[in-house]
Amino acid sequence: MYWAGFRRQSRYVASLAVGVAANVFFGIIRSALFVSLYRQKEHVAGLDVTAVLTYVWVLQVVFGVVFVTWIWEFADSVRSGDFAAELVKPGAVLGRLLAVDLGRSSFALATRGLPQLAVAGIVLDLRLPTTPPGVLMFALSLALCAVAASQLRFLFGSLAFWTPDYRGWWTMLFGFLWFTGGFLVPVEFFPGALRWIGEHGPLAGLLAMPVRVATGRGAASALAEQACWVVVAAAACHSVMATAERRMVIHGG
DSSP: OHHHHHHHHHTOHHHHHHHHHHHHHHHHHHHHHHHHHHTTOSOBTTBOHHHHHHHHHHHHHHHHHHSOTTTTHHHHHHHHTGGGGGGGSSSOHHHHHHHHHHHHHHHHIIIIIHHHHHHHHHHSOOOOOOSHHHHHHHHHHHHHHHHHHHHHHHHHHGGGGTOSOHHHHHHHHHHHHHHHTTSSSOGGGSOHHHHHHHHHSTTGGGTHHHHHHHHTSSHHHHHHHHHHHHHHHHHHHHHHHHHHHHSOOOTTO
16 A cells, blocks of 8 residues: 555656745745844854754655645545445555555655755755764654654544535644644744744644754654654544544535
8 A cells, every 4th residue: 555655646747846846946935034034143042053944954855745735635535425435445444544645755755855855955054864873763753754744634634524614624723733833933933832832742743853853952852752642643543533434424425
């Protein structure tokens, strides 16, 4: 199932090219904004310009794994009733969904995210791991990020089991997720309790912790927190799936 997802995503060459172009464009814009900020101050919220530029380009990698082009496929299959076929196939439903999703995310990482990070690391002064243990920990952090992103998409998509207006819920919550997940500014810029939530909350595994691992700031503890949140989200996904399987209503039929 993993390789099926990988091969499936490899067919969308035009989408890949557009995604890379958009990522590079916004990466350059964000880099310029932060460089302008750091011309006024050497450190902001304990971060120097190298750490913030690393944040920008790790964000460009993670963005293609979290906000994917196939974000509504699962929810739409529930809405149309096509998902009912998944329930009669052998094996765990969540396992199959996760395997396919990770295959597609792996292709995005390999062809869209990591090459951009490598080029940015050559052109700019980024703080990226260079030792084998550091590279391995960063790779593991990105893998956990991909799993967490898949779980988040499942939990949002599962709203389709109970309401046809699942996209409306996403629209209402998108701004909150975008901000508190650190996709707008680094979570270190947040004040007080909001910073703690951004650094250690359930959304931290999507960006804050991969950045910490990349820059070597408490990499081991960040990985442990990431793994814990993935386990918690897995339990939530299983609970939702078990509830949905007891009574699945196909809208319109």
